[in-house]
Amino acid sequence: MNTTNIDWRWIALIFLILLLLSRNALTNIAVLAIGAGWAIQAGLEPWRRSGSVLGSTKVTYWRGQRIVTKQPARARLRSVSPLQVIVSFVYVALGLGSAYAALYWFARVSGL
Numbered sequence: 645m646n647t648t649n650i651d652w653r654w655i656a657l658i659f660l661i662l663l664l665l666s667r668n669a670l671t672n673i674a675v676l677a678i679g680a681g682w683a684i685q686a687g688l689e690p691w692r693r694s695g696s697v698l699g700s701t702k703v704t705y706w707r708g709q710r711i712v713t714k715q716p717a718r719a720r721l722r723s724v725s726p727l728q729v730i731v732s733f734v735y736v737a738l739g740l741g742s743a744y745a746a747l748y749w750f751a752r753v754s755g756l
Contacts, residue, residue, distance in 0.1 A: 669753045676746035683739030690728040 663671050704711050724732075750756075 669749060673746050673749050673753070676742050676749065680739045680742035680746060683735050683742060685739075687732045687735030687737075687739055690724050690732050 660675075663675050702713050704713070
């Protein structure tokens with residue numbers, strides 16, 4: 645069996661270089677929108693990884709029995725470090741700024 649492994653990072657890098665070298669208003673909008681989506685996703689990642697900050701359950705097994713207990717609020721908030729909270733807010737702010745810029749440029753190009 646002949647299988648070929650493609651490293652998609654190289655394809656993404658080539659695509660990004662082509663987008664950055666193309667000086668077109670629509671490509672600028674596309675780059676801003678992709679960047680906004682990535683930054684918002686990266687900013688929300690610490691909150692998704694640790695479960696919901698507002699409410700989560702802890703599952704343990706003892707003698708074959710499944711025991712579901714609700715974690716106290718302090719344990720849920722302690723699961724995300726203060727540095728992760730600051731970085732998360734910075735990424736979300738950058739993502740929202742990029743999304744606003746993409747919408748602004750789209751409205752400007754389309755004549756809205």
